[in-house]
Amino acid sequence: MDKVIKVQGVTKTYNPDTIPVHALRGVNLEIEPGEFTALVGPSGSGKTTLLNAIGGLDTPTGGSITIRGQDIAKLSDSAMIEFRKQYIGFVFQAYNLIPVLTAKENVEFVMLLQGKSQEERATRVKELLKAVGLEDQIDRRPAQLSGGQQQRVAVARALASKPMFILADEPTANLDSKSTANLLDIMAKLNKEENITFLFSTHDQRVIDRARRIVTLEDGQIISDETIAS
Amino acid sequence: MIFKIAWRNIWRSKIRSFTVMASVLVGVWALIFVLSFTAGFINSYISSAIENEISHIQVHHPKFMDEKEVQYTLKNTTSIVDNISKNAMVKAFSTRIINSGMLATARGSRGIQIRGINPQEEANLTRLNEKLTEGVYLDATKSRNALLVSRRLADKMKLKLKSKPVLSLQKEDGTSISAAFKVVGIYELGNALFEETNVFVRQSDLSRLMEGEHNTHEVALLLNNMEDLDTVKNGLAATFPETLVQNYKEISPNVNLYESQMGGSTYVIIFIVMLALIFGIINTMLMAVLERTKELGMLMAIGMKRGQVFSMIVVETVFLAMISAPIGLLLGFLTVSYYSSNGFDLSAYGKGMEKFGFSDQVYLSLDVSSFITVTVAVAITAVLASLYPAFKATRLKPVDAMSTV
Ligand SMILES: Nc1ncnc2c1ncn2[C@@H]1O[C@H](COP(=O)(O)OP(=O)(O)OP(=O)(O)O)[C@@H](O)[C@H]1O
Numbered sequence: 001m002d003k004v005i006k007v008q009g010v011t012k013t014y015n016p017d018t019i020p021v022h023a024l025r026g027v028n029l030e031i032e033p034g035e036f037t038a039l040v041g042p043s044g045s046g047k048t049t050l051l052n053a054i055g056g057l058d059t060p061t062g063g064s065i066t067i068r069g070q071d072i073a074k075l076s077d078s079a080m081i082e083f084r085k086q087y088i089g090f091v092f093q094a095y096n097l098i099p100v101l102t103a104k105e106n107v108e109f110v111m112l113l114q115g116k117s118q119e120e121r122a123t124r125v126k127e128l129l130k131a132v133g134l135e136d137q138i139d140r141r142p143a144q145l146s147g148g149q150q151q152r153v154a155v156a157r158a159l160a161s162k163p164m165f166i167l168a169d170e171p172t173a174n175l176d177s178k179s180t181a182n183l184l185d186i187m188a189k190l191n192k193e194e195n196i197t198f199l200f201s202t203h204d205q206r207v208i209d210r211a212r213r214i215v216t217l218e219d220g221q222i223i224s225d226e227t228i229a230s
Numbered sequence: 231m232i233f234k235i236a237w238r239n240i241w242r243s244k245i246r247s248f249t250v251m252a253s254v255l256v257g258v259w260a261l262i263f264v265l266s267f268t269a270g271f272i273n274s275y276i277s278s279a280i281e282n283e284i285s286h287i288q289v290h291h292p293k294f295m296d297e298k299e300v301q302y303t304l305k306n307t308t309s310i311v312d313n314i315s316k317n318a319m320v321k322a323f324s325t326r327i328i329n330s331g332m333l334a335t336a337r338g339s340r341g342i343q344i345r346g347i348n349p350q351e352e353a354n355l356t357r358l359n360e361k362l363t364e365g366v367y368l369d370a371t372k373s374r375n376a377l378l379v380s381r382r383l384a385d386k387m388k389l390k391l392k393s394k395p396v397l398s399l400q401k402e403d404g405t406s407i408s409a410a411f412k413v414v415g416i417y418e419l420g421n422a423l424f425e426e427t428n429v430f431v432r433q434s435d436l437s438r439l440m441e442g443e444h445n446t447h448e449v450a451l452l453l454n455n456m457e458d459l460d461t462v463k464n465g466l467a468a469t470f471p472e473t474l475v476q477n478y479k480e481i482s483p484n485v486n487l488y489e490s491q492m493g494g495s496t497y498v499i500i501f502i503v504m505l506a507l508i509f510g511i512i513n514t515m516l517m518a519v520l521e522r523t524k525e526l527g528m529l530m531a532i533g534m535k536r537g538q539v540f541s542m543i544v545v546e547t548v549f550l551a552m553i554s555a556p557i558g559l560l561l562g563f564l565t566v567s568y569y570s571s572n573g574f575d576l577s578a579y580g581k582g583m584e585k586f587g588f589s590d591q592v593y594l595s596l597d598v599s600s601f602i603t604v605t606v607a608v609a610i611t612a613v614l615a616s617l618y619p620a621f622k623a624t625r626l627k628p629v630d631a632m633s634t635v
């Protein structure tokens with residue numbers, strides 16, 4: 001049981017009754033602990049659909065997704081929320097942070113939902129925001145941060161719950177190249193030093209270059225899967 | 231943290247929040263005003279009825295109230311008066327002979343109640359002496375068979391000071407007797423019904439004419455303190471079991487009706503205002519929820535349970551009400567305070583009201599209980615109104631957060 005994520009024959013068809021769109025056509029994928037994997041492919045190839053399915057945000061039409069031995073299709077709606085809270089961290093492309101909370105509070109929020117103690121939250125929030133290089137901006141709200149800074153807060157928040165892995169759907173899509181490099185540095189560092197598993201989708205060649213495994217989707221199917229020797 | 235988020239969310243869309251707050255504020259203010267106005271209106275009716283006509287308690291022969299026959303007198307007026315005058319809870323009292331008779335002038339005649347009073351007692355009890363618009367009170371004239379009529383009756387019957395209409399009255403033996411009375415004063419109370427059917431004469435003149443044992447039909451008394459109403463009433467009833475002792479509500483069905491209806495109509499008004507508020511709030515909060523679809527989806531994606539999302543929206547709505555309701559209460563309080571001492575002038579709208587014993591100046595009545603009622607009503611309104619938008623919020627899918635702008 002050393003697989004973090006196990007995707008078996010997953011299919012997804014949108015609008016099955018009207019104009020069916022086959023977004024995923026039998027995807028098999030296994031992710032092991034500590035991987036730093038990029039999901040690439042042309043627009044409409046099914047990257048977002050696959051990440052949503054793995055994150056339990058959407059249910060696949062067929063196949064199964066097993067996370068640390070648990071078939072997530074068997075979880076009820078509220079059990080899935082609980083499961084996500086415990087094991088999965090998310091970084092979205094946009095609408096990542098709670099706009100009315102400061103950087104610090106955004107990171108703390110997840111731990112609060114988990115019922116962590118005040119001291120534990122305080123230490124960890126500091127630690128995490130330092131890790132993403134934002135120790136000076138902890139009291140700013142998202143609107144007062146740049147896009148890159150916001151994504152770094154999002155990474156810190158995704159990590160706050162100590163998840164097994166982090167799913168990131170085009171985390172750098174709205175960032176300039178400097179911020180992109182910066183975010184990637186942080187992700188790579190967390191991956192290396194703390195062995196945090198990342199699975200992210202991207203269009204960006206600079207991001208792809210940093211990945212240690214590249215899974216390519218096309219038309220809802222995996223057409224290549226290469227591991228970069230380090 | 232949910233409270234913190236909810237609190238800050240309120241200030242995100244200021245215009246929308248202010249719309250909700252303003253409507254809650256106006257609703258609260260309006261409710262306070264209407265409740266206090268109704269209470270003031272009814273209270274003024276009741277207190278003027280008590281003051282001018284009924285007093286707090288009346289004692290009669292058990293059959294008198296039904297039949298008003300002249301023979302149903304109180305057989306022991308003296309001991310009743312003796313008892314009452316020793317009672318410290320009683321402020322004033324008056325004994326009356328009441329005779330259903332006729333008043334005739336050259337213009338015609340009409341049925342009236344002739345009230346034979348002891349001028350000093352009546353002045354103490356109803357301050358009738360202060361309610362004269364013309365002429366003098368019964369104790370300020372030496373003329374025999376002096377008569378007080380109301381302005382309305384005087385106009386109807388073309389009576390003036392010094393006019394001499396003829397009053398016919400019943401004697402206890404069933405025969406009747408007529409005598410000329412002289413109008414010495416004209417009174418005005420503000421209740422047309424009473425005024426058109428009641429004239430006042432001296433008790434001594436009446437009993438002389440009636441030739442019987444001049445026992446009275448009615449003893450009316452006013453208390454120092456309304457709270458002693460039952461004590462005094464029950465005390466009298468126990469001491470004089472052969473009489474009928476009634477409080478003002480039993481005597482005047484109108485007063486009783488208004489007092490009890492006040493509750494009912496109040497709730498109808500509260501209900502209507504609440505309903506209007508509920509729809510306003512639902513509408514705005516629904517907008518607030520739909521606008522935040524992606525954000526709410528994200529919250530659920532990162533582990534916020536549906537129940538927590540639900541309570542967040544409810545708390546937001548309740549916060550809005552909690553901010554504005556106290557302001558509305560305060561404004562309501564100020565408005566009511568002002569009109570409770572200065573009176574709200576209805577004369578422009580309510581010329582006819584006086585006919586029924588309502589005065590055209592309403593002194594709003596400030597009542598703690600209506601403030602509590604309104605607060606509770608608004609709290610319920612806010613919670614009710616938040617339920618649907620909150621429910622809608624929980625129906626959003628976290629997957630929506632993933633999709634790009
Ligand atoms: N909610 C939906 N309803 C219907 N069709 C959808 C929906 N979401 C995605 N699709 C379709 O499913 C296919 C896969 O979409 P998906 O968003 O997974 O692609 P993607 O690889 O993430 O593309 P991009 O790089 O543009 O983000 C596309 O053809 C898309 O049009």
Ligand SMILES: [Mg+2]
Pocket residue numbers: 047048049169
């Ligand atoms: Mg996508």
